[in-house]
Amino acid sequence: MLPTQQLPAPDFDPVAGLPELAAIRQAAASADWRAVHAAFAPIGDEHGRVVAARILAEAPGAELLLLQAVEQYPGDPLAAVLLAGCHIHLGWEARTGARASKVTPAQWAVFRDRLNQAERLLIKVTAHLPEYALAWVMRLDTARGLSLGLSEARRRRRRLDQVAPHHFVGQSRLLQQLLPKWGGSWEEAYSFARDSFQAGPPGSLSGALLAEYHVEQWLELNAAARREYVHRPQVRQELAQAAAGSVLHPDCRARYGLITAHGTFAMLASLAEDHATAAVHFRAMGPYGSTYPWGYLGDSAETLAEHRDRALAKG
Amino acid sequence: MIHHFEVDGVPGVFAQRPGRLAAGLVFRVGQADEPLARAGITHLVEHLALHRSGVADHHFNGATGALYTHFHLEGTEQDVSSFLLSVCQSLTALPMERLETEKSILRTEESGRGPGPAEAFGVWRYGAQGHGLVSYPEWGVPGLDPQTVQQWADTWFTQGNAALWVSGEYLPAGLRLPLHPGRRMPVPAATSALPQTPAYFAEGQGQVLFNAVLPRSAATSLYALCLERELFRELRQEGGHSYTATAACAHRGDGWSVVTGLADALGEQQDAVLGGFVDVLARLAAVGIPQNELDTVRGRADEAYTSPEADAGRLPGYAADLLGGLPLRSAEELRAELWAVTPGEVHEAARQAQASGLLRVPAGRRADWAGYAAAPLGSESAVHGTGHSAREEGGPELVVGAEGVSLVCGDELATVRYRECAAMLSWPDGGRRLIGADGITVALEPEDFEVDAHTLATVDSAVPPQAVVRMPPRAPRPPRPSAPAPKPAAAPAEPAPVFGRGQRVLLAVFTVLAWLWGGITLLVLLTMDKQSVGDPAAWFVNAMLLAIEAGLVRAVLRRRRRRKAGRRAD
Numbered sequence: 113m114l115p116t117q118q119l120p121a122p123d124f125d126p127v128a129g130l131p132e133l134a135a136i137r138q139a140a141a142s143a144d145w146r147a148v149h150a151a152f153a154p155i156g157d158e159h160g161r162v163v164a165a166r167i168l169a170e171a172p173g174a175e176l177l178l179l180q181a182v183e184q185y186p187g188d189p190l191a192a193v194l195l196a197g198c199h200i201h202l203g204w205e206a207r208t209g210a211r212a213s214k215v216t217p218a219q220w221a222v223f224r225d226r227l228n229q230a231e232r233l234l235i236k237v238t239a240h241l242p243e244y245a246l247a248w249v250m251r252l253d254t255a256r257g258l259s260l261g262l263s264e265a266r267r268r269r270r271r272l273d274q275v276a277p278h279h280f281v282g283q284s285r286l287l288q289q290l291l292p293k294w295g296g297s298w299e300e301a302y303s304f305a306r307d308s309f310q311a312g313p314p315g316s317l318s319g320a321l322l323a324e325y326h327v328e329q330w331l332e333l334n335a336a337a338r339r340e341y342v343h344r345p346q347v348r349q350e351l352a353q354a355a356a357g358s359v360l361h362p363d364c365r366a367r368y369g370l371i372t373a374h375g376t377f378a379m380l381a382s383l384a385e386d387h388a389t390a391a392v393h394f395r396a397m398g399p400y401g402s403t404y405p406w407g408y409l410g411d412s413a414e415t416l417a418e419h420r421d422r423a424l425a426k427g
Numbered sequence: 428m429i430h431h432f433e434v435d436g437v438p439g440v441f442a443q444r445p446g447r448l449a450a451g452l453v454f455r456v457g458q459a460d461e462p463l464a465r466a467g468i469t470h471l472v473e474h475l476a477l478h479r480s481g482v483a484d485h486h487f488n489g490a491t492g493a494l495y496t497h498f499h500l501e502g503t504e505q506d507v508s509s510f511l512l513s514v515c516q517s518l519t520a521l522p523m524e525r526l527e528t529e530k531s532i533l534r535t536e537e538s539g540r541g542p543g544p545a546e547a548f549g550v551w552r553y554g555a556q557g558h559g560l561v562s563y564p565e566w567g568v569p570g571l572d573p574q575t576v577q578q579w580a581d582t583w584f585t586q587g588n589a590a591l592w593v594s595g596e597y598l599p600a601g602l603r604l605p606l607h608p609g610r611r612m613p614v615p616a617a618t619s620a621l622p623q624t625p626a627y628f629a630e631g632q633g634q635v636l637f638n639a640v641l642p643r644s645a646a647t648s649l650y651a652l653c654l655e656r657e658l659f660r661e662l663r664q665e666g667g668h669s670y671t672a673t674a675a676c677a678h679r680g681d682g683w684s685v686v687t688g689l690a691d692a693l694g695e696q697q698d699a700v701l702g703g704f705v706d707v708l709a710r711l712a713a714v715g716i717p718q719n720e721l722d723t724v725r726g727r728a729d730e731a732y733t734s735p736e737a738d739a740g741r742l743p744g745y746a747a748d749l750l751g752g753l754p755l756r757s758a759e760e761l762r763a764e765l766w767a768v769t770p771g772e773v774h775e776a777a778r779q780a781q782a783s784g785l786l787r788v789p790a791g792r793r794a795d796w797a798g799y800a801a802a803p804l805g806s807e808s809a810v811h812g813t814g815h816s817a818r819e820e821g822g823p824e825l826v827v828g829a830e831g832v833s834l835v836c837g838d839e840l841a842t843v844r845y846r847e848c849a850a851m852l853s854w855p856d857g858g859r860r861l862i863g864a865d866g867i868t869v870a871l872e873p874e875d876f877e878v879d880a881h882t883l884a885t886v887d888s889a890v891p892p893q894a895v896v897r898m899p900p901r902a903p904r905p906p907r908p909s910a911p912a913p914k915p916a917a918a919p920a921e922p923a924p925v926f927g928r929g930q931r932v933l934l935a936v937f938t939v940l941a942w943l944w945g946g947i948t949l950l951v952l953l954t955m956d957k958q959s960v961g962d963p964a965a966w967f968v969n970a971m972l973l974a975i976e977a978g979l980v981r982a983v984l985r986r987r988r989r990r991k992a993g994r995r996a997d
Contacts, residue, residue, distance in 0.1 A: 231796045239706065239713035258796045261698025267666055268702070 122401030140171035169201035248272035319358025320373035391427030448595035451499035467565025554620035585609020594739035651676035715774025
């Protein structure tokens, strides 16, 4: 019996298996702000709030709903932050994921305008409520998109860390900013990923920053160098330690971001032909998938299924 | 207690204080009153008036500010009365034999003076007029003739436009102030070069500056103290991004105060300083300051009124208020106002500061993302007239019309209309630089444009004669490296080699030295142990280190300022 026949195509829907996130989407469809507000209430986890805000931003009609909510409830920080999230999402949509040189002046204009609108909303929220973690996470997005500089991104991450220590999304955002493609350097990015992992409590997702770092390194290399890179013993060892201290740690209770974290470890193991290790992560992922990091290999659904099935068959 | 008296028709104020006698004669005249083409004339008068006081043993000085010119000294009763008499006699008959010498001294003084926050903001907030004139060099000085200078003194340095303050154990008898009669001069009306606020502009490196205009009140002063406290906390204590993070409040002479905030930053920290600065302003505007923190800063402010020499200390400002026709209040009244301020009033001041704010961000940065509009770098429209293409390909087009001149480069425009021309610098080689009342500059450089003699004569005759500044001959400009054409308004064609290659090398050397020395000084200060903290010798060494660093920083600033000459402001 072939494992490929047992496993369905991976489900990439971020709400899959997470009913509280499905409720966000439902509330958005109802076009009722109070329903959205109520749907956010049970999500206490800061990582979960970031994912929920993203799901809402992507929901059809969300912008109008949030514009009305901000107008009707000007003092409600959630409405302002979610509208900012919507602006950020629409800004990046307009910019597209293309390399900066391929983005047209008109696309840049929309991008900047959206991010400016988001940033102004977020400045107000953090001014009133410096403890509002979700706003600081979004301010890392705006800082990167608006090229506000590395030291400013670090400042924002520090402010986030004061109110939500070891916030994985915040760490991941800063890691992206610290990469050469966003103005940083491999050394800065690496030491941030390593230090964050070492400082994080056992079982937190921080170890996945090292996996993310190695994926980004791998991506920058040519085919031959890529192969050599993922097979390097010190890379394999570092990833094994990072996985053991985070997603594979018995204390790991993460509910959000797990699929991406496991997927990143799985991809690196699979590329290194360490099918046994890859299989551990694929099993933990169950029937779910995420675009990152699989999109780097081509069609994320196809490549995830291919690597997963091969690992489960061999590992 | 401040007592009022009068000497030769000049109002005087006296406060008792132990020790030596001190006195100051204040006139309501300063840079803000000068036409741009005569910039520096007040300062020149001040220098000439002090000349006869010569090499006296007592300590005396003069200071020319935006609105007030101040002659002051400390000394014996005899010193005070002879100094005041000498200054007044000189003002009515300036020692014109000293004119050229004092002009040369002024040039040296100017080259050694770094621009402060007021100079940085003036032109951007007010334009090339009134309060904005502090941003400009003393362009008028070289061309001033004795008659014009004396006329200026006779108009502004008069009995009606003066006030005297004296502090000491007693008020000396027999003071004389033989000035010409004259009238009290009103403070110039504040102009605006900002179509909207909050606004920002990008200039300089290593600093973020903020400037806001608020009604003069105890709440405004307390807001400035709160701003200082918050900037220090966010940028120095928590972030470690800045060494200096401070704020101050100064009266503008018309019932409004200017609050200025400043934070310095090392190169790569500039972004964090800007971000943190924006957040501090936003936080104060959003939530104000809690009662306990207000009381802390209020306690500090109150010390200025409760010290035994408080009244003597505020005499110069008191005399200025007297001249400005502003309410004169006792220390008790000021204290009462200070303690009556509520957190809500400081919060309101913070909101107004944010709304009226002007932010200076380091060159290459923006602040539109934080809701600050870009301050105008150019003009809204161009004049109609004859076009002259730039010699260099891709350079701006020069348009000379009946109303004025424009530089046009794509969407970017710089226009100066003749009737709004604050000054036109005119070089014998045909170079012209027109500065509009809004601060926008258009440079007509023979090396950049082919402008025929007839066109140049048209421009010369169209500019009001009193706006023309005849500049001394200048060396030819060194060949320009092939660089992209500068924006018309932000960087007009460099008119003179004011900043040659030698200067550039010196600037680089001084910059490196200043950073190195600064690092050493900081290291020494930070590594002081408990023993050396109480050791005067260690502090002497520290003082020397700091003095050398200050000299280096001054040398850098001086050269940077010269390098900037020719840009929008100067």
